Amino acid sequence: MSRLIKSRYSIPDHAKQKVISIKHLDSVDPNFEQSREVTQAEYNxxxxxxxxxxxxxxxxxxxxxERIRVQLSSEKQNWDIEKVNLIEEAKANGFQIGFEEGKHVGYNEASQYIQQARDTVNASKMDYGKYLQSAESTILELAIEVAEKIINDKIKEDEQNFLSVVQNALKEVRKQREIQLHVPPIYYELVLAEKEELLQLFPIKPSLFVFPDESLEENGCIIETANGRLDASIDTQLFMIKEKLLEVLESEEG
Structure with a gap:
């Protein structure tokens, strides 16, 4: 059966073949060649x-x-000149501003320093014043001690200085009629030798008696009259001076 179907639908081999023939072109179309030549000319x-x-x-x-290069070169030259001018102007402005600011700052700082110096001076004055007030009594005592030492040294150097002490003491009792003068033993002979000269201090010569007193210091001098006893010793005089000065200081502080 299959063979029958196959043979029925099979195509003979000669029916499958197709004949192809080649047509030869013996010449080229002249119009095409001319068209090709025109196109080449146009292309050229x-x-x-x-x-x-x-x-x-x-x-x-x-x-x-070149135009841009020249323009840029010219603009560069102009910019260089302008830049120099701007720098100089900035320097000048900056210097002036800096100078003014520096002057202002310097003035303020100087004013502050001056004020601080004034405050310091005022504070120092106040402290010094307070110190003097608190130390015046001490200073006074030191001054008295120094004065006493100086006087004693002067008396030791020259005995005539002790006579000055006696003379000043006798002037305080010039109105007395009878006077007892007590002096240290080391100056007794000196005072006794100058008795007549001492009497010249009185408007009316009193009765003057000179006594050596071993209880007295080297610069001591005691005068006794009907009105009382006068201590003319250097130490006593300086002590009285100190007491008076202390009273003055206390009254001023009060």
């Missing part, structure tokens, strides 16, 4: 025009580049 012309335009563009580009 276009190429030449393109070269010319390219050259023109290149020259324009060169000229434009």
């Amino acid at each position: 012309k276009m190429l030449e025009i393109a070269h010319q335009e390219a050259e023109t563009i290149r020259m324009q580009a060169i000229e434009e580049a």
Whole structure:
């Protein structure tokens, strides 16, 4: 059965073959060749025009580049000059501003220093004043001690200085009629030898008696009259001076 179907639908081999024939072209179409030549000429012309335009563009580009270069060079020179001017102007302005600010700051600082110095001086004066007030009594005592030492040294150097002490003491009792003068033993002979001269201090010569007194210090001098006893010793006189000065200081502080 299959063979029958196959044979029925099979195509003979000669029916499958197709004959292809080749047609030979002995010549080319002249119109096509002419068209090809025209196209080449146009191409060459276009190429030449393109070269010319390219050259023109290149020259324009060169000229434009040169113009830009010259312009930039000129602008650079102008900028360099302007930059120098700006720098100098900035320096001048900055210097002036800095000078004014520095002067202002310096003036303020100087004023502050001056005020601080004034405050310091005033504070020092106040402290010094307080110190003097608190130390015046001490200073006074030291001054009295120094004075006493100086007087004693002077008396030791020259006995005539002790006579000055006696003379000043006798002047305090010039109105007395009878006077007892007590002096240290070391000055007894000196005073006794000068008795007549001492009497010249009185308007009316009193009865003057000179006694050596071993209880007295070297600069001691005691005078006794009907009105009482006068201690004319250097130590006593300095002590009285000190007491008076202390009273004055206390009254001033009060």
